[in-house]
Amino acid sequence: MTKPTAAVVGGGIIGTAVARELLHSGAASAVTLFEKEAELSFHQTGHNSGVVHAGLYYEPGGLKATLCRRGVGLLRELAARHDVPFDVCGKVVVARDAVELERLRVILARAVANGVPGVRMIDREELGALEPHATGIAALHSPTTAITDYRRVTLALAEDFTAAGGTLLLNHPVAELVETGAGVRVESGGTAAHFGLVINCTGLQSDRLAGRSGDGREPRIVPFFGAYMLLRPERRHLVNGLIYPVPDPRYPFLGVHLTKRIDGEVMVGPNAFLAGGREAYRGLQFSPRDLADVAGFPGFWRFAAGNVPAAFREGRTVLSKRAFVDAARAYVPELGVADVVPGRRGIRAQAMKADGSLVDDFVITGSRRILHVRNAPSPGATSAMAIAEHIVRQAAERMAV
Numbered sequence: 001m002t003k004p005t006a007a008v009v010g011g012g013i014i015g016t017a018v019a020r021e022l023l024h025s026g027a028a029s030a031v032t033l034f035e036k037e038a039e040l041s042f043h044q045t046g047h048n049s050g051v052v053h054a055g056l057y058y059e060p061g062g063l064k065a066t067l068c069r070r071g072v073g074l075l076r077e078l079a080a081r082h083d084v085p086f087d088v089c090g091k092v093v094v095a096r097d098a099v100e101l102e103r104l105r106v107i108l109a110r111a112v113a114n115g116v117p118g119v120r121m122i123d124r125e126e127l128g129a130l131e132p133h134a135t136g137i138a139a140l141h142s143p144t145t146a147i148t149d150y151r152r153v154t155l156a157l158a159e160d161f162t163a164a165g166g167t168l169l170l171n172h173p174v175a176e177l178v179e180t181g182a183g184v185r186v187e188s189g190g191t192a193a194h195f196g197l198v199i200n201c202t203g204l205q206s207d208r209l210a211g212r213s214g215d216g217r218e219p220r221i222v223p224f225f226g227a228y229m230l231l232r233p234e235r236r237h238l239v240n241g242l243i244y245p246v247p248d249p250r251y252p253f254l255g256v257h258l259t260k261r262i263d264g265e266v267m268v269g270p271n272a273f274l275a276g277g278r279e280a281y282r283g284l285q286f287s288p289r290d291l292a293d294v295a296g297f298p299g300f301w302r303f304a305a306g307n308v309p310a311a312f313r314e315g316r317t318v319l320s321k322r323a324f325v326d327a328a329r330a331y332v333p334e335l336g337v338a339d340v341v342p343g344r345r346g347i348r349a350q351a352m353k354a355d356g357s358l359v360d361d362f363v364i365t366g367s368r369r370i371l372h373v374r375n376a377p378s379p380g381a382t383s384a385m386a387i388a389e390h391i392v393r394q395a396a397e398r399m400a401v
């Protein structure tokens with residue numbers, strides 16, 4: 001069989017990793033990467049926590065668990081080859097009471113099943129030795145959890161891609177993908193190009209492009225922003241690595257944590273609340289189109305009705321700096337409101353079903369010639385290179401039929 005030409009839409013970490021993998025694996029004869037912005041990794045990839053997750057929380061056997069574990073190794077090797085900073089600083093997930101300790105044991109069992117190296121429970125004294133300013137009755141320690149700079153990782157992937165002959169088209173929004181008898185027509189900027197295979201990796205816009213390309217609108221992307229604060233430089237010593245709460249299974253996101261960033265900053269956050277738009281990074285920025293989309297989606301109202309306590313909890317951290325800091329102070333009591341300054345926001349592309357449930361695992365759908373990444377939340381950056389391998393395998397299997 002002759003190798004197809006391929007297009008990848010979306011130059012975040014996943015699209016760039018897929019474009020590179022299509023060339024490196026030899027699955028495509030030529031690859032074009034379309035990105036609507038003037039630079040790569042402008043959206044989720046450039047606005048995340050920078051954590052290289054070890055695979056603690058995920059359902060054993062699921063895509064998140066397997067691709068995260070594989071992704072860590074691939075990422076580490078790429079970072080070493082391209083001189084991308086990578087710090088294995090370790091992480092503690094801190095239990096404050098007996099209920100959280102029980103939940104932590106469940107997470108430990110999952111982490112062990114997922115093959116996370118070195119993960120174990122530690123007592124108050126060991127926690128104090130690792131994180132002298134943190135408080136809790138016990139913690140789970142993951143010594144191999146790391147931090148990196150995902151923008152630089154994406155640039156490294158792009159460097160490999162272009163060095164292997166790939167074509168990178170910035171400022172090229174793709175409007176539509178049309179499957180024809182012979183292949184796929186990619187409409188961008190009023191012109192059309194033809195490819196044998198197309199992969200949609202458009203993150204926050206992925207359901208729209210999928211919908212316009214015959215894959216259906218659901219699951220729908222609902223944008224949840226996550227705001228961060230930064231510790232003032234003189235207070236950064238309060239955190240050595242990564243300090244996380246035990247996630248509450250009643251709430252959909254991980255909860256405010258303290259994260260050392262690869263440039264030495266310490267971030268507090270992110271919280272989670274409905275964003276005013278899919279790309280609305282500033283506080284009072286709204287997109288009428290995006291809000292109308294959410295309001296017209298019955299799944300969102302079902303989700304909202306089932307998550308009133310979470311909305312209340314997160315809403316307080318949006319409206320009040322004190323409430324935001326209080327969420328972190330539960331783990332680092334010395335932290336005060338005066339110790340933080342506002343940081344940036346990220347916006348999560350969270351897929352939601354019509355029944356209002358959040359899609360947890362990575363989801364890839366499609367036809368013989370078009371694949372769509374429909375859900376790639378955290379640990380999507382950690383897993384990107386393994387997701388790319390998975391997609392390229394899927395594409396080859398579908399095209400062989």
Ligand SMILES: Cc1cc2nc3c(=O)[nH]c(=O)nc-3n(C[C@H](O)[C@H](O)[C@H](O)COP(=O)(O)OP(=O)(O)OC[C@H]3O[C@@H](n4cnc5c(N)ncnc54)[C@H](O)[C@@H]3O)c2cc1C
Pocket residue numbers: 009010011012013014015016034035036037040041042043044045046047048049050051052053172173174175201202203204205209225226270345346347348349373376377378379380381382383
């Ligand atoms: C607040 C936050 C914290 C996170 N923390 C972590 C973490 O610590 N560790 C981790 O592993 N993961 C984390 N994640 C998840 C991680 O960032 C994502 O899984 C990952 O970045 C997804 O990459 P992507 O390429 O799918 O999406 P994106 O980075 O959003 O890229 C999609 C790209 O598609 C482009 N695009 C959209 N529409 C079009 C179009 N029509 N034509 C052309 N281009 C288009 C966009 O401009 C964008 O560049 C976090 C996410 C958020 C939001």
